[in-house]
Amino acid sequence: MYSQTDYLVMSRQPSRWLAVLLLASSLLACLAVYQSALSLLPRILCVLLVCSYALWIWPRQISLQHPHSVTGLRFDSDGWHILRRDGSEAAAQLLADTYVSALLTVVRLREQGRWRAVLVVLASDAASEESLRRLRLRLRFSRQRWAVVE
Secondary structure (H helix, E strand, O other), X not given: OOOOOOOEEEEOOOOHHHHHHHHHHHHHHHHHHHHOOOOHHHHHHHHHHHHHHHHHHHHHHHOOOOOOOEEEEEEEOOEEEEEEOOOOEEEEEEOOOOEEOOOEXXXXXXXXXXXXXXXXXXXXXXXXXXXXXXXXXXXXXXHHHHOOOO
């Protein structure tokens, strides 16, 4: 049996704060493009690029409806594991540039066998208070955080 400090399971839920942040930043980006001195065609392309990125990121990070969206994290004696919406689970290594604060936590993990990192953005309403607190403590005081990635 694991002690509470050696075992952590965090379930992620859709975040209203991240939704507001994505919509506000997309709107500001579109307004900036509109106010720029670009001609009509580059303006349209930039606005389409901003909107397509917002539509691409929404099911993966905001609503968590995409099959590969990360719905949970687990830490145990075997290390970090990524839990996905489709029910799959993958072992991962914590990267050193993980960001931890009270309002926003950005966890960067690298799955074994993949070169691209998995980014998990957690606002203060993205999980229960207790699991977010335990995750932040685990991340702040993790010795693996400063280890060199192989």
